[in-house]
Amino acid sequence: MRVDLLSLLGIFLAFAAVLGGNWLEGGHLGSLVNGPAIVIVLGGTVGAILLQTPVPVFLHAMRLAGQVFLLPSHDLRGTIRKLVGWSETARRDGLLGLEDEAEREADLFVRKGMQLLVDGSEPGVIRNVLEVELDSRERAELLASKVFEGMGGYSPTIGILGAVMGLVHVMQNLADPSKLGSGIATAFVATIYGVGLANLFLLPFASKLKTLSLRRAQFRELVIEGIVSIAEGENPRNIELKLMGFVNE
Amino acid sequence: MRVDLLSLLGIFLAFAAVLGGNWLEGGHLGSLVNGPAIVIVLGGTVGAILLQTPVPVFLHAMRLAGQVFLLPSHDLRGTIRKLVGWSETARRDGLLGLEDEAEREADLFVRKGMQLLVDGSEPGVIRNVLEVELDSRERAELLASKVFEGMGGYSPTIGILGAVMGLVHVMQNLADPSKLGSGIATAFVATIYGVGLANLFLLPFASKLKTLSLRRAQFRELVIEGIVSIAEGENPRNIELKLMGFVNE
Amino acid sequence: MRVDLLSLLGIFLAFAAVLGGNWLEGGHLGSLVNGPAIVIVLGGTVGAILLQTPVPVFLHAMRLAGQVFLLPSHDLRGTIRKLVGWSETARRDGLLGLEDEAEREADLFVRKGMQLLVDGSEPGVIRNVLEVELDSRERAELLASKVFEGMGGYSPTIGILGAVMGLVHVMQNLADPSKLGSGIATAFVATIYGVGLANLFLLPFASKLKTLSLRRAQFRELVIEGIVSIAEGENPRNIELKLMGFVNE
Amino acid sequence: MRVDLLSLLGIFLAFAAVLGGNWLEGGHLGSLVNGPAIVIVLGGTVGAILLQTPVPVFLHAMRLAGQVFLLPSHDLRGTIRKLVGWSETARRDGLLGLEDEAEREADLFVRKGMQLLVDGSEPGVIRNVLEVELDSRERAELLASKVFEGMGGYSPTIGILGAVMGLVHVMQNLADPSKLGSGIATAFVATIYGVGLANLFLLPFASKLKTLSLRRAQFRELVIEGIVSIAEGENPRNIELKLMGFVNE
């Protein structure tokens, strides 16, 4: 579980480029700092997502969020080697020969599959049990990624809401034209927060959670295919041939 | 059926942040109150949704709306324990041994499944009957959530409609520039109502209804899987193993 | 086939609220009447949809359009009672006992199913024939609803097209600023027509056609399930149990 | 293959209404003619689609484009009559009795099915061979319709690109306010081209190609169903009953 430096670089690059570009143009970064706009955009976005999300989904999203900055730990080739090794063990020593391996296995999903194998369950039952778990996990992870996607959808419109409210305020004080410019400038800052937060942070974040979930699902499909093949007593060479189809990058 | 405090907090936070942020910027909340704009946005949105929605779907949506502020009452782990317990009773005393439990069961969907079990229906028939009901309920709940999604789609565009009508009015009275500012301000208020209503209330509300419906569907799938397994006389340990796959948060 | 008062109320409420709100704000309704803008928005939208839609689909959409203001005549509970009654007749007097009922049946889809039943067709054949018809009707109804959805997509952009053309006209006559305001006002009216037509009429109309089609499909699925169960000689109580799963509002 | 007058009427009506409405408002059509804007919108849109589309897909789209102004030549009722006639011939004279009909058949897809029939292929093989062809044709036609859909997506944004570039030009010459209006007017013309081209021509065109492809697919499904039923030796009356389910307009 090493840190994914590219993700951290991405988030740093995005904000540095946008703020740096503005500074190069002669903009004062200070004029982009605006307390009320932060209150409107952050408060409105968080409020909307709290209304939208059932409590357990929200907590699950928060737990998954940390993984965005970690490299996926699923090594497909290594897993194939392990599964092919187990299929050889099973052929030589019978399925009970996998008992020790099952206990040493760290990944909970793989371990569940191994235990079904060691218990001598039917291949169809193993596939069924593991697929229920795969579907259920994938759905839960998708719902979690929708928490960030939802925030990325609300934050720009709430930013525009803040801007229009600011413009209403400005329009009612047209008597003093000298303040018109800075009033409009302040109103626009809410738009900047809303659009920036969504496009530089929330939407890429949600997309990454979804991609990571797809890759985990692919890893789990590989595991199901491998364990069911072992249960069916397939020949290790064929198992390797089939599982290598999952590796394509 | 306890109240979902997070949802209530969300709706309060969203409105407080948006109005509070505007107040911090020096805006007068009074200038955001505008009767005609309320008539346009609310009347137009409600009118559009009444044209769009058949009567029974509309009534169903209203009944479901109350649940958004209640915690989902489906306890997956508890239901699994119940189902495993029933599978043990069935093994010991036969399916008729479940007759009392069936009568005591509060959830109508679970009870229907139990009755099919006690009547000695074939596993295939039980699955078929319960899946028809699951699909039909899920479709009806989806249609109901579309009532709020539809309103969330119409309200911002009707807000913009109100703003453009207001601007037309302003443009025709350019002769008196002193009123220009406040005229434009008034016109913009309809946009604020439309965008705010959709993003702080209607769209999160519709999304929550959809997520709650998905979770209910998952609960019902678990129940179907469990009851069909009991009908097939599967071993309680295997039933538990399979059903635990549904719990992933 | 009674009139759906809620739909008529919806369409009345939407237009009354939008126009009334504008009037309350002091707008002159007369300034929203603009012949050229009507020509642009209506002519452009109708032209685009005529190019888009094959003739038979267009005619079908026009025929279906009338149903939007009628209450759906499909009574699910009543249909279940009829089907259960037929299953009892079939058990008592054989499938030929349904001959009279088949001839009296008003709904063409149900009658087709009954005739297949009376002819003694295999359950698999009955299901296959009726499902082909269900799919084909559902696809045709979906295409018809896309006629209104398409118009609802074109009308706002064509309204904006009219507005930009109006602004081009205004910009070329900047020499006379006294006419600037009313020129811009006129230009905006096309936007009002386009956005209003789409959001207060066309899009809700298309959505209702789609929902009505879904409900008809559900009614037809119930009929298929019921007639096939009669053909399979299933027990009337089980048929009722299964069909009640379709009633969920 | 007669010309579809409604489509031609649609394209004429759309452009006449938009230009006529502008003329009624007092706009000069000459001010909507702008060479550079044509270069930007047409050149940009065609360039983007050439980058996007592989050569064979592009050529296929061009070939299909002509069909948008022709009435679909597939007569479902006539085809059903033909298929029922063939099923009677096959019952009377055997499958070889269809040899002459197969050679006379004009539609390539139907002829392929007839040849498989005359060759005495298994029903499952006939279905499989014809479904591979149906899927493959449908996918190719969908890709072709995406050529026009893609252009309809790019042209408005490229129109806006042209407008913003025009505004940049205007803003840098603010010194001469007398030219400001006509400069902005010129800039807006690119938007008119982009939005008009997409909404009055490209998007309805793409949509029609897609609908025509769906109808062709439906015709082919009817043919598959009919030919496979003949191969299975089904009774002509049942074949007619089943195929009539495809006719629903």
Add this chain to the structure above:
Amino acid sequence: MRVDLLSLLGIFLAFAAVLGGNWLEGGHLGSLVNGPAIVIVLGGTVGAILLQTPVPVFLHAMRLAGQVFLLPSHDLRGTIRKLVGWSETARRDGLLGLEDEAEREADLFVRKGMQLLVDGSEPGVIRNVLEVELDSRERAELLASKVFEGMGGYSPTIGILGAVMGLVHVMQNLADPSKLGSGIATAFVATIYGVGLANLFLLPFASKLKTLSLRRAQFRELVIEGIVSIAEGENPRNIELKLMGFVNE
């Protein structure tokens, strides 16, 4: 693997038309060059996509990118001829007769299928192994195309972000109206970069990657169908008939 001149022409035409049109209107190309705007749009877009994309997906996208300017090398008709030839060899000399051909085959996917054939695997196993690989490749290619689609989604909104930040800067310096115009002009350049990059380059590029992936999938489906038919010992004429269904352009 020849260069796809149409794609190169497309990218050249798009940029030439947009810049040339602007030049024809009298715009100075120099005024479209703006360092800070490049920093904001490119930096922000690349940053967002690095956050969004796991490292291996990003690298895969970069490798595939080169293929957009190459003509697809899959010749469907040639492949069908080869497969039909192999089916004749297999009928004459047995599956082992294909051993030499398998070793000479350049395409890795076809070669894997040939080896399974030569090894005498069951048709069902061959189909299963090759379909796992097809699905897995298609999913990986889709993820790769989403890298460019994602950038095409972020770049316009980040361009607007840059414009709004520029306007904030301008609004705070209203005291000097002589600089107002060129300030706004500079602000708009970020929008031009963002919208142009997305619509003239990134989105067409992503779309092409997706279409190429679909065509490769179609090629692989043809190969699977052909190799499985050889394994089933089908007759070469039938194989040709079925495979010709894949050629439809």
